[in-house]
Amino acid sequence: MNFNFAEQINPALLRLDMAGAIVIAEAQLDRLPSTEFHDVIGQSLVEQANELAIWVDQFYQAISERIQAEALYFELNEFDINTDYWYIDCFAFVNDGGLDPNDMDWLCEFDASSRDATGVVFVIEGYEKLQNAFETFDEKPADKDRKDARDWCEQIIIARYMELIRAAHVSAKDKGMGWASIPIYFTEHAYDLIVRSEA
Numbered sequence: 001m002n003f004n005f006a007e008q009i010n011p012a013l014l015r016l017d018m019a020g021a022i023v024i025a026e027a028q029l030d031r032l033p034s035t036e037f038h039d040v041i042g043q044s045l046v047e048q049a050n051e052l053a054i055w056v057d058q059f060y061q062a063i064s065e066r067i068q069a070e071a072l073y074f075e076l077n078e079f080d081i082n083t084d085y086w087y088i089d090c091f092a093f094v095n096d097g098g099l100d101p102n103d104m105d106w107l108c109e110f111d112a113s114s115r116d117a118t119g120v121v122f123v124i125e126g127y128e129k130l131q132n133a134f135e136t137f138d139e140k141p142a143d144k145d146r147k148d149a150r151d152w153c154e155q156i157i158i159a160r161y162m163e164l165i166r167a168a169h170v171s172a173k174d175k176g177m178g179w180a181s182i183p184i185y186f187t188e189h190a191y192d193l194i195v196r197s198e199a
Contacts, residue, residue: 001080001190002151009155010193018163025159029152032145036133037153045124045160049167053177055114055122056090056168060179063092063112071096072179073107074186076124076161080154083135087121088161090114096183099196107185107194124164130157158188162195169197 005028009021026041056072063069069092079086091113097106115121130153137150165186172180187194 001154002148003192005151005155006191006193009159013159013162013193013195016166016195016197018159018166021159022156022163025152025155029149029156032149032152035146035149037130037149039129039133040127040153040156040160043126043130043160045126045164046167048125049164049171052088052122052164052168053171053175055118055120056179057172057177059090059112059114059118060092060177062117064178067092067094067111069112069179069182070094071182072184073110074165074184076158076186076188078189079131079157080134080150080190083131086124086127086131088124088165089121099185099194101194104194124161127157158191161188162186166197 005025008028009024012018012021012024029038029041032038060069060072071093073091073093075089075091077087077089091107091110093106093109094111095106097104133153134150140146142150165184169180169184184197185194186197
């Protein structure tokens with residue numbers, strides 16, 4: 001993870017301006033010599049938003065039989081080193097601990113998880129070539145440009161993932177799903193930045 005690159009897009013992500021973050025990151029990647037990581041440019045995940053919203057709603061309904069969730073937290077697996085498949089976990093909380101960058105430990109104390117409640121995670125589709133690019137990165141010599149291409153690709157994937165989560169939340173609101181009325185938090189497993197989407 002290149003934290004200098006992350007700092008360039010994080011302010012936009014915090015404002016839920018995923019499109020703005022993607023524009024910045026794609027422009028930086030596009031300036032570099034072409035690599036296998038350039039395949040990420042223009043590859044949106046938003047078409048999976050309705051499917052994701054339904055998956056979350058199934059989880060939310062299943063747990064609503066025993067708890068009243070006041071917040072949900074979504075986490076993308078650490079995709080750069082776990083390349084077999086990329087997926088999203090969801091966790092529910094009976095108390096919303098709020099967004100405090102210096103104190104987010106409450107997210108470790110979840111009251112329900114999508115894996116336990118449904119037996120499945122939400123698998124992201126369409127990035128298989130990029131999964132292979134990360135898996136085989138060390139098999140070729142990596143100069144600074146190739147490393148930077150990989151690192152900008154990471155930032156774009158995180159922004160695209162966040163764009164997908166936000167789109168699913170909006171879709172849930174449009175469809176009147178129960179989980180649309182509560183705040184959601186989301187990040188990638190190894191990422192420092194946690195974003196909140198208001199109900």
